Amino acid sequence: MSTTLRVVVDQVVAHVPGPLGRYTLDLANAIVAAAPAGCEVEGIVSSSPPEDYERIQGLIPGLAGLYKTTLARRELAAAWQLGITTSPGGGMIHGTSLFAPLRRHDRDTGDTQVVVTVHDVLAWKHPEALTSASVAWQKAMMKRARKHADAVVVPTHALASDLQAIADFGDRVRVIGTAARSGLVLGADADLRAVRLGLPKEFVVMAGSLEPRNGLVDALAALGRPGVPDVPVVVLGPSTWGDQHVAEVAEESGVAPNRIRCLDLDDPRDLAVVLHRALAFIAPAHDDAVGSALIEAFALGTPVIHSDVPAYVEISGGAGLVVPVGVADDGYADRLAAAITSLVSDRALADRLALSGSDRGRAFSWRDSGERVWQLHADL
CATH class of the missing domain: 3.40.50.2000 (Glycogen Phosphorylase B;)
Incomplete structure (x- = not known):
């Protein structure tokens, strides 16, 4: 029986993927490539058009499958903020942002793991750079992460320090760096x-x-x-x-x-x-x-x-x-x-x-x- 890690890949097909979409795509492919023997990777995506599902499978070809939620992205974000929706169930879930199904579970057994990623703390340090709705959503999800996340990934130790000043996660913060975006190469043209x-x-x-x-x-x-x-x-x-x-x-x-x-x-x-x-x-x-x-x-x-x-x-x-x-x-x-x-x-x-x-x-x-x-x- 294989072990499955489910990765939230929804941002890849967002209307504007942006830097988070690039990060999600590159990290998801890296997770697939690094999968240990006997392990596989599935994607988690909000309810989307069939062509979006096909696009994800094409961009991350090693995925074993896709878990498709019943809610579209906007509704899913609101539901996950309130913790009132179903999720892919137990097992290992890796969120490439705070957009993840955070809910109460026994962190001691290890049967269910939910890890989220924090890329910045603009909602606290520079709220003027975001919409009021985005600030409210990020702050609400950070509270849920503090209660329910098994670990929080950040790209730098500098951000880890900023994060701990905002929300005390104790020893749950992990630094996992990034790299240059895929395709950043000089061609013959x-x-x-x-x-x-x-x-x-x-x-x-x-x-x-x-x-x-x-x-x-x-x-x-x-x-x-x-x-x-x-x-x-x-x-x-x-x-x-x-x-x-x-x-x-x-x-x-x-x-x-x-x-x-x-x-x-x-x-x-x-x-x-x-x-x-x-x-x-x-x-x-x-x-x-x-x-x-x-x-x-x-x-x-x-x-x-x-x-x-x-x-x-x-x-x-x-x-x-x-x-x-x-x-x-x-x-x-x-x-x-x-x-x-x-x-x-x-x-x-x-x-x-x-x-x-x-x-x-x-x-x-x-x-x-x-x-x-x-x-x-x-x-x-």
């Missing part, structure tokens, strides 16, 4: 992709929106400082945030709008071309609990400049150029400007960071993450 994307010959790249915590405004201000090399900038993210536009904010900072190009990329092969050809990847965030963007830059051998937020320092492991955020209005943009100038102007420094980053990138793999998930459930 890299030159054609660069032309199609309109990439300049030389440029720096950064990711995120103009939301203050992302630090994009600070980085644009840094690029507009006197003496900073006049290099083009590729922003991986939306061109607007509220009524603010990246090009306008850049111009106010002294960066000519024609130096700015915003790209919202879905194809990982396009992202690979952008990262690989960049002079530097700049990660200026004031707060980031995951730091997966750094892992992807390292994977492509791109020199990285990053702030000193704990998750970045943890992931970088000294492979990037660290810039202290400090406190508001204390010269963060000036420190970023100095770091950008030194890296762009010093080829030897850039080469050293590219090499150390490439070495660091090898420390992260989905295979390792999948094996750690199986080990976690075995320990439970």
